[in-house]
Amino acid sequence: MLNVEFTYSAGLSSQLRPDNRPDVVFSGRSNVGKSSLINKLCNRKSLARVSSKPGKTATINFFDGKTFNLVDLPGYGYAKVSKGEKLRWAELVEGYFGADREIALVVQIVDMRHKPTADDMNMINFLYNNSIPFIVVMTKSDKLNKSEYQAQLELISGLLSGYENVGLYPFSALSGDGAEAIENAINESIRNEV
Numbered sequence: 001m002l003n004v005e006f007t008y009s010a011g012l013s014s015q016l017r018p019d020n021r022p023d024v025v026f027s028g029r030s031n032v033g034k035s036s037l038i039n040k041l042c043n044r045k046s047l048a049r050v051s052s053k054p055g056k057t058a059t060i061n062f063f064d065g066k067t068f069n070l071v072d073l074p075g076y077g078y079a080k081v082s083k084g085e086k087l088r089w090a091e092l093v094e095g096y097f098g099a100d101r102e103i104a105l106v107v108q109i110v111d112m113r114h115k116p117t118a119d120d121m122n123m124i125n126f127l128y129n130n131s132i133p134f135i136v137v138m139t140k141s142d143k144l145n146k147s148e149y150q151a152q153l154e155l156i157s158g159l160l161s162g163y164e165n166v167g168l169y170p171f172s173a174l175s176g177d178g179a180e181a182i183e184n185a186i187n188e189s190i191r192n193e194v
Contacts, residue, residue: 001043002183004063004070011059012088013095022102022193023069024186028109029119030075033139036173037109038072041183058089060096068104068190071096077119097130105133105189107182112138112152112170116159128163135167135185136160142172 010016028034039047047063063070073096074089097103106127110116116124127134136156144152153170160166167185171178 002041002065002070002186004042004047004065006047007062007064007069009059009061010096011092013092013099016060016096016099017062018099019069020102021068022104022190023071024065024104024189025071025073025106026109027073027106027123028075028139029077029111029117032075032109032111033171033173034072034075034109037107037137037139037171037182038070040173040176040179041186042070058085060092068193076123077117097126097132102193103132104193105135105186107137107186108134109137109139110156112141112149112156113143115155121159124160124163128166133189135169135182137169137171137178137182139171139173141170141177142174 008015008017026034026038039045042063058074060074061072063072073093076089076093108120108124108127110120124134124136126132138152138156141149149170153168157168160168169178169182169185171182
């Protein structure tokens with residue numbers, strides 16, 4: 001279990017505070033189950049707010065894990081957001097990645113029920129091309145039957161086969177399946193940075 005406490009939210013890149021501890025970053029499109037994953041890994045019900053409205057989290061939220069920061073990026077790819085708001089999000093996230101922070105790992109989240117979106121693949125390409133370590137967590141695995149699960153695992157594995165050494169982790173917020181393996185990957189990445 002990850003033991004973290006909320007520290008602050010940044011809505012603009014100018015609000016980002018310098019910190020030399022490693023960051024574990026959670027990234028994914030709106031409504032992909034990012035908050036549910038964070039809450040499950042931290043064994044807390046509402047550490048990260050689960051929103052019924054996609055696109056509601058418009059800030060980068062920072063959590064103090066003593067030896068590391070847990071960083072929750074705003075969800076991307078939600079269409080019903082104004083152009084000005086999309087530009088602010090882009091400035092914020094680009095500002096974060098351009099801030100010379102110590103990124104131990106990005107937990108890139110996709111919905112296992114669907115093929116990764118163009119936005120998902122853009123993010124994966126960005127991480128890969130910038131040599132930022134990342135794993136891919138496939139949420140909502142419990143919503144698939146056995147054959148669908150296998151088919152989607154093969155589809156997503158195939159799409160990501162060109163990226164070297166990327167861990168793939170099916171996850172269910174309902175049962176907690178996959179949480180321990182994801183936590184182990186996070187702890188390993190923090191150890192490598194310290």
